[in-house]
Amino acid sequence: MQRPEAWPRPHPGEGAAAAQAGGPAPPARVGEPAGLRLQEPSLYIIKAVFILDNDGHRLLAKYYDDTFPSLKEQMAFEKNVFNKTSRTDSEIAFLGGMTIVCKSSTDLFLYVVGSSHENELMLVSVLTCLFESLNHVLRKNVEKRWLLENMDGAFLVLDEIVDGGVILESDPQQVIQKVNFRADDSSLTEQSVAQVLQSAKEQIKWSLLK
Amino acid sequence: RHLEKSAVLQEARIFNETPINPRRCLHILTKILYLLNQGEHFGTTEATEAFFAMTRLFQSNDQTLRRMCYLTIKEMATISEDVIIVTSSLTKDMTGKEDVYRGPAIRALCRITDGTMLQAIERYMKQAIVDKVSGVSSSALVSSLHMMKISHDVVKRWVNEAQEAASSDNIMVQVLPLSHTGCFSVCLCFELCILHLFFLLSNDALCIFITSHESPLFDFIESCLRNKHEMVIYEAASAIIHLPNCTARELAPAVSVLQLFCSSPKPALRYAAVRTLNKVAMKHPSAVTACNLDLENLITDSNRSIATLAITTLLKTGSESSVDRLMKQISSFVSEISDEFKVVVVQAISALCQKYPRKHSVMMTFLSNMLRDDGGFEYKRAIVDCIISIVEENPEGKEAGLAHLCEFIEDCEHTVLATKILHLLGKEGPRTPVPSKYIRFIFNRVVLENEAVRAGYWKFLGYRDMPLLCPLDRCMMDTDDEVRDRATFYLNVLQQRQMALNATYIFNGLTVSVPGMEKALHQYTLEPSEKPFDMKSIPLAMAPVFEQKAEIMFVATKPEKFAPSRQDIFQEQLAAIPEFMDLGPLFKSSEPVQLTEAETEYFVRCVKHVFTNHIVFQFDCTNTLNDQLLEKVTVQMEPSESHEVLCCLPAPSLAYNQPGICYTLVRLPDDDSTAGTNPQEGGERSKNASQLELLTVGANLWFFSKMKYGPVASAIILGNCMVSFFFFPNSHLSFFQNSSPYCTSKVSVFLRDAITLQLKGKILAPPISPGPLG
Numbered sequence: 001m002q003r004p005e006a007w008p009r010p011h012p013g014e015g016a017a018a019a020q021a022g023g024p025a026p027p028a029r030v031g032e033p034a035g036l037r038l039q040e041p042s043l044y045i046i047k048a049v050f051i052l053d054n055d056g057h058r059l060l061a062k063y064y065d066d067t068f069p070s071l072k073e074q075m076a077f078e079k080n081v082f083n084k085t086s087r088t089d090s091e092i093a094f095l096g097g098m099t100i101v102c103k104s105s106t107d108l109f110l111y112v113v114g115s116s117h118e119n120e121l122m123l124v125s126v127l128t129c130l131f132e133s134l135n136h137v138l139r140k141n142v143e144k145r146w147l148l149e150n151m152d153g154a155f156l157v158l159d160e161i162v163d164g165g166v167i168l169e170s171d172p173q174q175v176i177q178k179v180n181f182r183a184d185d186s187s188l189t190e191q192s193v194a195q196v197l198q199s200a201k202e203q204i205k206w207s208l209l210k
Numbered sequence: 211r212h213l214e215k216s217a218v219l220q221e222a223r224i225f226n227e228t229p230i231n232p233r234r235c236l237h238i239l240t241k242i243l244y245l246l247n248q249g250e251h252f253g254t255t256e257a258t259e260a261f262f263a264m265t266r267l268f269q270s271n272d273q274t275l276r277r278m279c280y281l282t283i284k285e286m287a288t289i290s291e292d293v294i295i296v297t298s299s300l301t302k303d304m305t306g307k308e309d310v311y312r313g314p315a316i317r318a319l320c321r322i323t324d325g326t327m328l329q330a331i332e333r334y335m336k337q338a339i340v341d342k343v344s345g346v347s348s349s350a351l352v353s354s355l356h357m358m359k360i361s362h363d364v365v366k367r368w369v370n371e372a373q374e375a376a377s378s379d380n381i382m383v384q385v386l387p388l389s390h391t392g393c394f395s396v397c398l399c400f401e402l403c404i405l406h407l408f409f410l411l412s413n414d415a416l417c418i419f420i421t422s423h424e425s426p427l428f429d430f431i432e433s434c435l436r437n438k439h440e441m442v443i444y445e446a447a448s449a450i451i452h453l454p455n456c457t458a459r460e461l462a463p464a465v466s467v468l469q470l471f472c473s474s475p476k477p478a479l480r481y482a483a484v485r486t487l488n489k490v491a492m493k494h495p496s497a498v499t500a501c502n503l504d505l506e507n508l509i510t511d512s513n514r515s516i517a518t519l520a521i522t523t524l525l526k527t528g529s530e531s532s533v534d535r536l537m538k539q540i541s542s543f544v545s546e547i548s549d550e551f552k553v554v555v556v557q558a559i560s561a562l563c564q565k566y567p568r569k570h571s572v573m574m575t576f577l578s579n580m581l582r583d584d585g586g587f588e589y590k591r592a593i594v595d596c597i598i599s600i601v602e603e604n605p606e607g608k609e610a611g612l613a614h615l616c617e618f619i620e621d622c623e624h625t626v627l628a629t630k631i632l633h634l635l636g637k638e639g640p641r642t643p644v645p646s647k648y649i650r651f652i653f654n655r656v657v658l659e660n661e662a663v664r665a666g667y668w669k670f671l672g673y674r675d676m677p678l679l680c681p682l683d684r685c686m687m688d689t690d691d692e693v694r695d696r697a698t699f700y701l702n703v704l705q706q707r708q709m710a711l712n713a714t715y716i717f718n719g720l721t722v723s724v725p726g727m728e729k730a731l732h733q734y735t736l737e738p739s740e741k742p743f744d745m746k747s748i749p750l751a752m753a754p755v756f757e758q759k760a761e762i763m764f765v766a767t768k769p770e771k772f773a774p775s776r777q778d779i780f781q782e783q784l785a786a787i788p789e790f791m792d793l794g795p796l797f798k799s800s801e802p803v804q805l806t807e808a809e810t811e812y813f814v815r816c817v818k819h820v821f822t823n824h825i826v827f828q829f830d831c832t833n834t835l836n837d838q839l840l841e842k843v844t845v846q847m848e849p850s851e852s853h854e855v856l857c858c859l860p861a862p863s864l865a866y867n868q869p870g871i872c873y874t875l876v877r878l879p880d881d882d883s884t885a886g887t888n889p890q891e892g893g894e895r896s897k898n899a900s901q902l903e904l905l906t907v908g909a910n911l912w913f914f915s916k917m918k919y920g921p922v923a924s925a926i927i928l929g930n931c932m933v934s935f936f937f938f939p940n941s942h943l944s945f946f947q948n949s950s951p952y953c954t955s956k957v958s959v960f961l962r963d964a965i966t967l968q969l970k971g972k973i974l975a976p977p978i979s980p981g982p983l984g
Binding site for chain 1 (some may be wrong): 310345440512
């Protein structure tokens with residue numbers, strides 16, 4: 001079962017309950033209306049990262065706290081998010097007390113989820129880092145096909161970016177360096193027309209030189 | 211692609227073969243991880259087998275394969291047995307020559323380490339934290355952060371190494387160690403980390419040391435508004451906005467930055483800006499009006515979340531003249547947003563209605579249109595509530611409002627709303643010029659609707675001077691038992707035509723709490739006794755329990771007057787405080803309980819005020835040091851899981867021997883039916899409350915002392931075992947961390963020492979040199 005990471009979380013519990021769009025919970029101080037909670041300072045910014053295909057099926061998912069403890073809840077959440085974001089192609093959404101940033105690419109949707117009082121730009125930087133690292137590691141486009149072929153690379157990339165909900169690295173160059181991954185060399189059939197021509201040219205060149 | 215778990219596990223047998231084929235093994239390992247990721251369940255035996263097979267792959271030197279092994283270890287840590295057998299391999303890797311392995315190995319190792327093993331790897335961890343390679347160091351730091359949850363005491367000892375790492379050149383590494391104070395986040399650069407630090411601190415009401423916009427700290431934050439990274443700018447703006455007691459002038463630069471973000475091509479920036487402006491609008495609507503034009507542009511934003519936030523912000527800051535225009539814009543937009551946003555918009559409209567009562571007709575038209583459209587229960591309820599509040603508070607809007615509601619209940623599928631509206635009609639109908647026109651609607655409902663609505667019908671009658679006895683007769687022949695019973699009962703009461711009886715049996719319904727009654731009845735049935743059931747044994751309900759059972763409605767009586775006048779005084783005092791105005795009636799105040807020993811430098815006494823769903827802890831504090839002025843004193847509590855601290859109101863200043871008061875508001879769990887227990891149990895409660903204090907070893911006490919000369923200093927206690935001192939000699943920021951377990955009395959000793967030292971002119975030297983500022 002895809003469980004959240006092994007340790008108990010000190011994460012301020014936002015929960016999956018719907019919260020007001022207008023008032024993501026800032027902590028209570030003098031003068032604040034009652035009903036807002038005190039916030040424990042936390043480094044655990046990321047709640048989840050997942051990649052879905054065109055039909056909303058999960059390709060890769062990591063949950064870092066127990067907002068969604070069971071697989072069923074996770075899948076329901078992913079479906080919900082997918083429905084909300086895939087059609088309108090929105091890059092940022094608010095759902096159930098959480099902020100979700102989204103990036104779509106060819107036939108994939110990448111998501112990063114954090115609680116609504118986190119800095120959205122940090123979530124975006126994680127998302128961008130993930131996308132760019134994958135882009136480089138997969139060498140071709142970030143597409144479902146290549147992702148599945150190089151799932152190990154994807155796992156490693158994600159592992160270098162977020163560890164247990166804490167952002168470990170947000171610079172794609174650093175991530176790529178650390179992962180040091182070589183995507184599968186493509187077989188002849190996958191080569192593009194240009195490449196075939198190129199290799200044909202080489203062949204001719206050599207044959208002429210002989 | 212469809213993978214079959216058993217097939218894959220079968221394939222995993224090749225891990226045992228030598229020589230190891232890295233590509234094939236990698237492929238299979240990936241498949242295993244993929245299955246795990248998809249949520250496939252692995253039984254313990256098969257997981258353990260696969261795990262053990264995987265350990266053989268350590269023999270290969272293929273980098274990717276090894277990295278994948280680490281990942282597998284992490285994924286399987288909770289489902290396989292005996293995972294600690296890889297400890298030695300991981301330890302070897304983390305101290306080995308291959309840098310690329312070391313970071314990931316550390317992180318994997320920490321995932322499988324429990325408290326007992328942690329000490330064994332302690333020295334490796336310490337070495338790793340101060341390692342020159344940034345990847346290793348940051349991995350070690352993040353892992354130690356995770357380990358703090360498992361074994362706080364051990365990890366605490368690594369603070370020195372963490373501090374050393376903080377002074378290294380690598381920025382990424384620099385920011386993590388401060389996490390040991392539990393106080394901030396990873397970020398790209400030093401400025402951002404400081405900002406986020408203060409952002410979080412300010413969230414904890416610790417901005418007490420930023421006393422004015424002249425402080426060097428504020429200047430620093432403001433300079434960050436001009437940083438080249440958007441993230442830093444945004445964080446700085448956020449920090450400024452969250453500073454308590456910020457004037458509109460101080461907010462202005464932050465707001466203008468957010469205004470610029472509103473027109474950014476990046477949705478995340480627009481969203482962040484609008485969300486923050488929304489927060490500002492709650493407290494300083496005037497500061498946001500400058501952005502109104504930009505906000506109006508955002509109403510048509512393709513991202514609906516942004517659009518909704520823009521609308522709600524405008525509703526908070528809109529002027530009376532813009533109401534018409536706003537309503538038009540909203541009506542076109544509302545049909546496209548989800549229910550949860552619709553509710554938010556309606557609530558914002560409600561606030562606007564209260565602000566501009568003269569605009570009720572425009573709003574009412576709009577609201578009634580919304581009521582006619584499709585929508586879920588919560589949405590309709592929000593609209594009904596909004597209309598009801600107009601009806602109740604605005605005499606000019608009453609008739610139109612009631613008319614709209616009547617129209618609504620003709621075709622309403624939600625019983626709760628129908629009964630609520632009927633109740634309202636009963637209450638407000640008689641006050642209108644022609645009450646009889648509502649009778650038709652009531653009568654129709656009685657005839658046509660379901661039992662619950664019919665049962666609610668009686669409320670309408672009770673409020674009228676001359677009860678309409680005819681429809682009651684019909685009810686007596688109703689098919690539903692409850693309706694008949696009620697009708698018979700009330701008919702008898704009404705026929706007596708005595709106001710006193712009407713009052714007792716009709717107006718004032720059940721005064722006890724429904725769940726309390728349920729419990730008491732249940733108890734009674736379990737233990738049969740000869741005594742009749744005593745209603746007096748049930749705890750009182752002090753607030754309308756409308757939401758407890760939707761089918762039955764009760765109306766609460768006014769709270770009984772308690773004999774001790776002390777209570778009245780407290781009630782008056784508390785009601786005068788804005789934060790406590792909405793808590794409902796005060797049920798009971800406890801006797802004061804002393805919280806500090808006699809000889810400490812401040813003396814604190816606690817009185818608990820019990821409301822229906824909240825407790826207000828009142829702390830009477832007295833400063834016993836004659837050369838100290840304490841300002842903005844609060845007593846912070848860490849309640850148990852089901853209780854929630856809502857806010858703290860500090861005592862503004864405590865001069866020598868002049869007592870001051872600070873408050874903490876705690877919300878009780880929802881089904882706490884002991885909220886209304888009778889006075890005899892008050893004594894026990896106060897005992898529990900003082901236990902609440904001692905239990906929480908993490909009781910935070912903030913203390914701010916302004917020295918007449920010398921640096922401004924403040925002691926802040928965060929989390930369980932950290933004490934941080936901040937002081938500003940020559941605009942440097944120095945962080946001093948001292949970890950020591952403590953309880954309230956020990957803290958006071960520590961603080962006393964610190965103050966003594968400061969008084970003598972000695973400043974506690976931090977173990978690290980001050981870092982550069984930006």
